[in-house]
Amino acid sequence: MKKGILILSATATMATAGVAYAQTSETTQDLLIQKLTQVQLGLAPADPARAGVLLRLADLHAERARQLSMKELNDGCTVCKAGDKDREKALSFYSEALTKVPPTSIAKVQLQMGHLYELQGKADLAEKSYLAMLGSSSSPAEMAEANLSLAEMAFRKNDFQKAQDLYAKVLATEGASSQGLAAYRKAWCAFRMGNMESAITQLQEILKNPKLQSRMASSRGVADTSFLIEVSQDTATIMAARGIQNSDADVLYSLTPEQAKIQQVTTLAREGLRLGQKEQALKVWDFVYQRQADPKGRLEAQVRIAQLNFDLKNNAAANKAYQTGLSLWGATDCTVESCEESAKGLRQFVVGWNRLESSKASPELLNAYTEYFKVFANDEDMYVWGSQAAATAGQYPQAVEWTALANKVILAKYNAETDTAAKKSQSEKLEKNLLLGIENAEKAKDEKLLASAQDDYLTMSIAKEKAFDVQYQRTYAIYQKGDYVKAADQLKNLAMSSKGSRQIQIQAAELSLDALALLKDDARLQAWSSEYAGKFAEKKTDFQHIQQKSILNQTAKLADSQPDQALATMMSFNAAGATPEDRKVYLKNKIILNEKLNKITEARVATEDLLREPTLTAEEKEFALGRKVWFAELELDFATALKAAEQMKFSTLSQEERMLKLAMYSELADKDPQTYYNQYLRQSKDDEKKALIAMQLIRLSKNPVKDLDTYKPYFKNNAGLFARAGLEVYGRTNDRKVLERIAKEKGSAKGDAFVMIDKILLMGDVKTLGTQLASHNLDTKNQNTIGKSLKARVVLLEKADGLANRAIAAGDWASQLLALDLVAKENMRFYNEALALPMPAGLTPEQESEYLTILSQQVSPNQSTATMAETKVKEFWAQGTALDTYKAFAANNMEWAKYIAEEIEAVAAIAPEAQKTAWSTASVDIKTAVGAVSKPSLAELEKARTNLKQNPFAKSALEEALALERKAQRKSMVEYLEGRLASLNTSAEPKEKQ
Structure with missing residues (x-):
């Protein structure tokens, strides 16, 4: 019995403390459990020694459960079940022992059972055990222990009011263990219930009161530094949650253990920053900076000060702090990894600034980037963002420089990287940034920068996704410099390449043709455009169009010096497949070249083809009709000339001149020109010309006597011309009354026509x-x-x-x-x-x-x-001079020579014999001169006209036709041919119509 009592006493003590057996090896522990289990099984239920054995077994199982759980946790369990069976065993032994132990030990067993129930997740049973302990114990210390456990359970359930009351009971029990922990938890209860100031006050009390400066009773009166640091850290956290006050940093600094003073004030600063209390956080960071001896700490403080000042729009102070931070970085052994937060802060300062100036970066921001790169020379992302910022400010050279630096860093990282996925990522980043460098260089409008950026791409790019495009850009730069010879060949190589996008190939093709066009190399232009039409089906029509134009251009170049070769070149032109505009140019050239080569019939055919074009402009139609008129003239087809001329505007002629031209064609076509002449008379204000037209109308009239009176008003200022008209009418009608009426109009007029009229009347x-x-x-x-x-x-x-x-x-x-x-x-x-x-x-x-x-x-x-x-x-x-005078007058006035001849003949009839022959001969000569001989036959006229049609620019052909027309007395044709002959004689280019 005595032995059993000793065992019970020892077990009860160890169950409470749980220290000595924690050091028992697993093997010894297992052996003890086996032996005691055998002992327990051998004892009768009523055996007084059984209670001690049960408590010993319960303690051993509880300890083994703890050890198994610790091991499982260390192994990284997610669902932790180790120790559950031992705890169940321990609870079963404690439960049986509870009925057998002395009353003084019941409370301890109930406390141990409560702990095990908590570990098993059986909160209700745990709570019952703790409450039972409160009912069974009379020890204030034991009751405080139970209240602490109940308070912890309530705290974990977020029942902070209940927990707070229970923690208060623990604190009210003098000598209770874990009062520091209870005070700490009670302060957190106040915080969780929103009583910020109360929580802060309670935490400060812990830091001030030596009795509370350790978690466990065993440390009572001895400050637990780690516990105090934790309390001060929570004080800082709650101060920030409440809202930092001006005195908080000083209070916290004074209450915190020496080794953690700056650390905890820094915590306060960080929390204030995290919670957005920028002004107060700024003050706290300054407090930290002023007292921080560690360069890294000062660095962090300056980084935060910079950011907070920037956020508060204290830009000068922010920039100063940023510069100080960069300087401090150099005074430390910091790396981006070892001082990650400060590095991020400095970086974020610039990035945040950049966000605010995303549309246009200020010079100050660009300077911030510059200073950053002096410290962090391998931050490729910052180089990229810096280049983007510089681009928004129009500082493209700077953007190009930073992009190039980024590319070097990215390429170095790519070369050092071994992971396939990471290398791919770096390659993609490099590709994108190299292209960005080219884009910025283009915007910089600096040829050297652009060439350098393009070279960087071609030499540094891993993917070379845009290598073809960049090569095209390089070649395009050559083109832009005006080196069309070099550019043309390179562009053609790109166009015919199997690489690159089809769109760029087409662009290269089009640009190569532009270069040839500028070089006026129409032969290659024709050949290349033909090749491109074969390769690029989607642009076939366009390239064929260029091909057609090159043919037209070659034709134009050859037209002056080699018109026959120009016409031969133009034979390769595909009129059916050409655009309306090109087809019109082709037909115009065809007209001109055939005309130059005296192929009038072919020119007339081309003219008709041109007139059938539906898209002719008014100007083009006028050109075609003009050529049609001219070619018809050359073939003496005046009916066609008239019909075409009637459709023309004759923009270079006045309306009156147009009417005269149409009248001329009408006369030549043996059509009545009266309509056009009458229009002229109505429109013209030129009295002299109107009189001439009136005379022509009288001359052409079928009833000249009547029309002489009709058109008499147009001679009001030209009596002499009216007299001549009358003479012509008299010549056709022999109507003496015509001359008599005109003679009455003589007045003071003394012209030859009136003299002739008087002479004729007198002679008559x-x-x-x-x-x-x-x-x-x-x-x-x-x-x-x-x-x-x-x-x-x-x-x-x-x-x-x-x-x-x-x-x-x-x-x-x-x-x-x-x-x-x-x-x-x-x-x-x-x-x-x-x-x-x-x-x-x-x-x-x-x-x-x-x-x-x-x-x-x-x-x-x-x-x-x-x-x-x-x-x-x-x-x-x-x-003796009379006869000579008459001869001279007749020669100079052939239209009146007939009358002179008649007068001389009358004189000869009365002449003395010595003079009769001379006068008679003169009469015959004059009659012969005025056409007394026979007129040419129709066959003779037609032969001359045919010769003229075949040789329209031959002077001899014109002269022959003119001579016969004069004999035929075709006045209009004579005047027309005289004009042709005069034009031929004065033309600088005989085959061109003037």
Whole structure:
């Protein structure tokens, strides 16, 4: 029995302390459990020794459970079950022992059972055990232990009010164990219930009160530094949660153990920063910086100060702190890994600043990047972001520089990397950044920078995804510099390459053709565009279009010097597949070249083809119609020329000039031009030209006498031209009345036409009167008839005198001569006839003598008149220059030569024998000159015209046709051919129409 009591006493003590057996080896522990289990099984239920054995076994199983759990935790369990069976065994032994131990030991067993139930997750049973202990124990210390356990359970359940009350009971028990822990937990209860100040006060009390400065009673009165550091750290945390106050840093610093003072104030600063208390956190970080001896600590403080000042918009202070932080980094042995937070802080300071200036970086931000790179030369991401920031500020050279540095870092990391996935990531990053460098260099508009960035890509890129594109850009730069010879070949190589995107290949192809176009190398342009049309089906039409244009350009170059070669080159042009614009150019060239080569028929065909183009502009249509008119003219097809000309605008001509041109074509086409001439008369304000047109209308009129009156108003300022018109009408109609009416319009006019009209009228009157006189005979039937006929003769002679006076007044040589000759001859004839009249019947000799005397006296004036007239006639014949004058006048006035010839012929009839032949010959010569000979035959005219059509620019052909047209008296054609001949003679390029 004594032995059993000793065992029970020892077991009870160890169950409470649980220290000595914790050091028992597993093997010894297992042996003890086996032996005691055998002992327990051998003891009767009522055996007094059984209680001790049960408690000993329970303690051993509880300890083994603890050890197994610790091992399992150390092994990293996720669902931890080790020790559960031993705890169950221990609880079963404690439960049986509970009924057998002395009352003084019951509370201890209940406490141990409560702990085991908690470990088993049986909170209800644990709580019952602790409450049972409170009911069974009279020891304040044991009751405090139970209350502490119940408080811990309530704390874990977040029942902070209950926990707080139970912790208070523990603190109220003098000498209770773990009062430091209870005070600590009670403070946290206050915090969890929102009583921040109370929590802080309670934690400060722990730091001040030596009785509370350790968790366990065994350390009572001895400060547990680690516990105090934990308390001060929580104080800092709760101060921050409450909101940092100005005195918090000082209070915390003064209460915290020496070795953790800066650490805990730093915690306060960090928490304040984390919770967004920027102004207070800034003050605390400054507090830390002022007292921190460790360079790394000062570094962290400056980093935080920089960020907080920046957040508070204290930019100058922020930048100063940032610069100080960078300087401190160099004074430490920090690496990015060892001082990760400070490194991140410095980095984040710049990154955050960058975010605020994402649209345009300030010079200060770019300087911050510059200073950062002096310290952190291997941060490729910062280089990238810095380059992006520089780009927003337009500082593209700086952006390019930082991009290049980033590329070097990335490539170095790629080369050092062994992990396949990581290498791939670095390769992708490098690819992206190399392309960014090219982009920034392009924006910098610096050829050297761009070339360097492109070189970097081609030499550093791992993936080379855009190598083809970059090569294209390099070549494009050559193109832009104007080295088209080099660029063209390189671009063609890219275009025909099997690498690269099809889009870039096409761009290279198009640019190579541009280079050739600038070089005016149309031969290669034609060949290359043909190749490209074969390779790039989607752009076939475009390249064929270029090919077509190159043919047209080659044609244009050859046109002046080698028109035949130009026409041959143009034969490869595919008109059916060409664009409307190119086809029009082709047809224009075809027209011009065929015209140059005198292939008028081919030119006319090309002109018709051009006119059938549906997209002709007004200007192009005018060109085509103009050529159609000209080619029709060359083939003397004036009907076609007229029809085409009627469709033309003739923008270089006035409306009046257009009407004249159309009238000309109408005349040449044997069509009535009256409509166009009349339009001209209505529109024109040129009186002189209008008179000429009116004359032409009269000339073309089928009823010229009528139209002479119709168009008379247009001659109001040109009486001489009106007289000429009248002469032409008279020439066609022999209507003397026409000349008589015009003569009345003479007024003061003294033109040749009026002189000619007066001459014709006078000559006609002389001829008419001469005929009348010549046919008049004296009637001698009886005295009555004699008297009447004498009177009639006298009247006629008086008219002759008057006519002579008119001729003298007119001053016309022939009219005077003929009139005077008529006066002389007829007066003398009258004198002789009068004296030869028979005597009146029944007269005495005296009466006969008187009759003769009277008759002689009456006719004597006629004799005198005849004598004087004859003398005057002789004077006229004595003038030897008269005939020459007439010849000259006829030569210079061929339109009136007919009348001159008639006048000379009349003069020749009365001429002395010595002059008669000369005058007669002159008359014949003049008549011959005015076309008295026969007109050319239709066959002769047609032959000349055919020759002219075949040789439109041959001067001899023109002259031959002109001569025949003159003989045919085709006035309009004569004028047209004269114009052609004049144009041919003055043209610098004989085959071009002027």
